[in-house]
Amino acid sequence: MIEIRGLQKYFGALHVLKGIDLDVEKGEVLSVIGASGSGKSTLLYCINGLEEIQGGQVEVDGQNVHAKGADLNKLRQKLGMVFQQWNSFPHLTVQENVALAPRIVRGLDRKAADEIAERQLAHVGLGDKLRVYPGALSGGQQQRLAIARALAMEPDYMLFDEATSALDPELVGEVLETMRMLAEEGMTMICVTHEMGFARDVSDRVAFFHQGVMEEIGPPSQIFGEAQSPHTRGFLANVR
Amino acid sequence: MSQPISFFSGFQPSDLLFLAEAAWRTLLISGLAISIGTFFGIIFGWLLYEGRIWASLTLAPVLDIFRSVPLIIQLVLFYNFAPILGLNLDPFASGVVILAIYTAALVANVARGGIEAVGQPMRRAARSLGMSYWQDLRYVALPIGGRAVFPAWVGVALGVMKDSALVSVLGYVELLKASQILITRTQEPFLILSIAGAFYFALSYPISRYAARLEQRWAHA
Ligand SMILES: Nc1ncnc2c1ncn2[C@@H]1O[C@H](COP(=O)(O)OP(=O)(O)O)[C@@H](O)[C@H]1O
Ligand SMILES: [Mg+2]
Numbered sequence: 001m002i003e004i005r006g007l008q009k010y011f012g013a014l015h016v017l018k019g020i021d022l023d024v025e026k027g028e029v030l031s032v033i034g035a036s037g038s039g040k041s042t043l044l045y046c047i048n049g050l051e052e053i054q055g056g057q058v059e060v061d062g063q064n065v066h067a068k069g070a071d072l073n074k075l076r077q078k079l080g081m082v083f084q085q086w087n088s089f090p091h092l093t094v095q096e097n098v099a100l101a102p103r104i105v106r107g108l109d110r111k112a113a114d115e116i117a118e119r120q121l122a123h124v125g126l127g128d129k130l131r132v133y134p135g136a137l138s139g140g141q142q143q144r145l146a147i148a149r150a151l152a153m154e155p156d157y158m159l160f161d162e163a164t165s166a167l168d169p170e171l172v173g174e175v176l177e178t179m180r181m182l183a184e185e186g187m188t189m190i191c192v193t194h195e196m197g198f199a200r201d202v203s204d205r206v207a208f209f210h211q212g213v214m215e216e217i218g219p220p221s222q223i224f225g226e227a228q229s230p231h232t233r234g235f236l237a238n239v240r
Numbered sequence: 241m242s243q244p245i246s247f248f249s250g251f252q253p254s255d256l257l258f259l260a261e262a263a264w265r266t267l268l269i270s271g272l273a274i275s276i277g278t279f280f281g282i283i284f285g286w287l288l289y290e291g292r293i294w295a296s297l298t299l300a301p302v303l304d305i306f307r308s309v310p311l312i313i314q315l316v317l318f319y320n321f322a323p324i325l326g327l328n329l330d331p332f333a334s335g336v337v338i339l340a341i342y343t344a345a346l347v348a349n350v351a352r353g354g355i356e357a358v359g360q361p362m363r364r365a366a367r368s369l370g371m372s373y374w375q376d377l378r379y380v381a382l383p384i385g386g387r388a389v390f391p392a393w394v395g396v397a398l399g400v401m402k403d404s405a406l407v408s409v410l411g412y413v414e415l416l417k418a419s420q421i422l423i424t425r426t427q428e429p430f431l432i433l434s435i436a437g438a439f440y441f442a443l444s445y446p447i448s449r450y451a452a453r454l455e456q457r458w459a460h461a
Contacts, residue, residue, distance in 0.1 A: 050364055077370040087365035091383045091458065100379060101369035146365070153369060 001025055001061060002047060002157065002190075008055030009042055009212075016042050018212040019056065024190060026156075029183045031199035031220075032192045034209030035235060040192040043209070044159045047190070048072075048079040060157070077105065080150030084162040086142040088134030094121065095130040098149045106153065113152075120148040124178050140171030144178050151182075158182060160191040196239055200224050208232045251426050256435070262418030263439040269332060269414060270401040273339030277400070278393070280340070281347025286377075288352040299348075306345040312406045314338050319410050335407035339400060346396045353392070354385030387458050394451040398444050415439055 002024040009017035016039045024030050032040050045051035047058055049065045049072040058065040060075060089097050098117035102108045108116070121127055124144040134142055143163055150158060160179065164172045176198050183189055183202050193199055199206050199220060206223040208216045210231045216223060227233045284303065288295045306314065319334045329337065358381045366376040408417035419436040423429045 045364075048368060050367060073370045073372050076368055079368075081365075081368040083361060083365055083368075085361050087362045089362075089366075089380060089384065091387060101371060104375050104379060105370040149369065 001059075002188075003059045004047070004056070005058075006056030007043075007046060007053060007058060009039070009046055009051065010054050016212050017046065017053075020214050022207065022214060022217070024157075024188065026188050027186050028205065029187075029189045029191065029203045031203040031206045032190060032209060033194070033196070033199055033206060033223075033235070034215075038209040039212045040209050041161050044081065044161050044190065044192060047159060048076050048081055073105070077153045078156045079159060080153060080155035080157065081159040082143070082146050082150055082161065082163045084165050086139070086146040086166075088137070088142045088145055090134055092133075093130065094126060094132050094134060094137070094145055097134060097145060098152045101149070102152050116152050117148070120152045121145070123151070124148045125174070138171055139167045140174045143167065143171075143175045147175075147178055147182075157188045157190070160189065160193070162192050162194065165194060194239065196224070196236070208235065210235070249425060251422070251428055251431055255422055255426075258422070259415065259418055259432075259435055259439060262413055262415045263443065265332075265412070266401070266404055266414040266416075266439075267443055269335050269339065269407060269412070270397075270404040272336050273404065274343055274397045274400055276336070277340040277343025278347050278397075281344040282351045282382075284344055284348035285351025285353075286355065288348060289355045303345040303348050306341050307349075311338070311342055311403050312409060314342065315406055315410060331407065331410035331412035334410060335404070335412055339404055339407070342403070343396065343400050346400075347393065350389045350392045350396060351385075354389035355381055356385075357388040358385045390451070390455065390458075394448065398447065401444060401447075402440065 002022075004020050004022040007017050007020040007022075008015075020043065032043065034040055042051060046053050047060070047065065049070070053066050060078065063075060064070060065072070065075060089100065092100060095114060095117045098120055099110075099113040102116050103110060103113040106113075118127070118130060121130060124147050126141060126144055126148065129137065129141065129145075134145060137145065147158075147163075163179065164175050167175065172195070176195060179189070179191065179198070180202050191198070191203065201220075203220055205217055206220050207214055208223060208227070208229065208231070210229070215229045216227060216232050223232065224236065227236065284299060287299055291299065315335065315338050318338050319329070319331065322329050322334065362384065363376055363381060366380040367373075371379070404414060405416035408414060408420070411417070413421070415436050419432050422432045426432065
């Protein structure tokens with residue numbers, strides 16, 4: 001379970017997250033929506049410790065992420081993350097991309113790491129691309145590679161930061177399908193997304209962020225049907 | 241040369257061997273200097289990248305000096321002043337030291353550029369998989385950045401090899417010095433310099449070819 005209490009985040013003088021309280025239960029799929037610059041990405045970075053925080057706390061399975069001496073490398077193995085830019089490692093084959101972290105971080109031998117890679121790549125539909133270099137893949141394939149790479153660490157949570165925003169429209173579907181598949185398998189997911197269809201159909205809850213504040217959170221029916229906040233309604237009116 | 245030297249005599253087959261040995265010494269001194277210089281250059285480049293403010297105040301100006309003062313002046317100064325510091329280095333060792341520092345100063349900038357080319361998002365992706373700082377550096381940042389600046393590094397290496405000719409001012413008999421000796425004796429500068437040039441080419445061409453081959457292999461597309 002992820003428990004966020006009174007989270008404050010500043011970049012210098014810029015107050016980016018203004019007291020966020022949020023619990024994400026095991027198995028839950030949470031979509032995070034909101035205008036660009038509202039602090040959604042930063043929230044994810046604060047959850048896996050890629051950004052420091054200036055107030056409040058974040059706990060993952062009871063472990064304080066920002067405590068002094070917290071083993072972030074260990075913690076991040078539980079928290080897979082997929083970015084807007086897929087960041088494939090261009091010097092490694094598709095299979096090596098996925099097998100690298102299991103080998104050097106989890107300490108598996110080459111054979112076991114390769115097997116995990118093969119399995120995860122087959123899972124996201126890239127089973128026939130093992131020996132190819134990422135440069136030869138489409139954006140959608142590279143993003144699925146990024147998902148497989150994260151899954152190979154066998155995480156308990158997956159954080160998606162606008163996983164489809166950098167893709168050509170015709171490639172969005174295959175990535176959303178993969179995310180939907182993960183959700184159906186019971187993965188706990190926090191998905192920052194501009195895909196309102198995905199947020200409505202796949203998530204258990206939707207959170208709307210506005211200028212560093214979580215303005216509203218609730219089941220999709222509430223957010224998309226009877227949003228309380230005028231900001232939420234305004235945002236949704238614009239994206240649709 | 242034990243037999244009495246007639247001061248002027250024509251080019252002899254044994255002179256070719258003399259030049260070949262000198263070419264070997266050029267290869268030796270530049271190979272050593274480039275290896276050592278590259279090793280430290282990568283560390284300096286990493287310091288410049290990570291150290292930001294303090295590195296740009298301390299390390300960067302020092303490297304700037306070695307990059308901008310002509311190599312020949314550095315060599316002569318170092319060779320003549322090192323004994324005062326208690327360092328008694330022969331021309332070869334002095335040449336290696338100065339060429340290595342010079343290489344390191346050039347490679348530092350190349351290496352910093354390489355790390356910068358990798359970019360924060362890629363580094364974060366690596367860290368998000370649970371990689372430590374060093375794992376990210378070793379398995380992601382350096383291989384990717386290294387490939388990005390490899391052509392620049394090859395340029396530095398080939399340049400240093402040619403610049404190693406300057407060590408001849410200290411009396412180290414590498415290719416250029418050997419040519420000068422032969423020219424004085426044979427009075428055939430055109431022939432000797434052509435042969436020396438051919439040797440320099442023979443040393444650098446395989447390197448550029450091999451580098452081009454590597455680059456081609458890395459260009460996965
Ligand atoms: N590393 C950073 N340094 C300074 N400002 C940043 C940094 N990252 C993000 N910001 C700023 O923080 C605010 C929130 O950014 P972000 O979390 O990326 O928003 P979103 O993902 O919702 O678009 C923006 O104003 C952005 O410019
Ligand atoms: Mg963002």
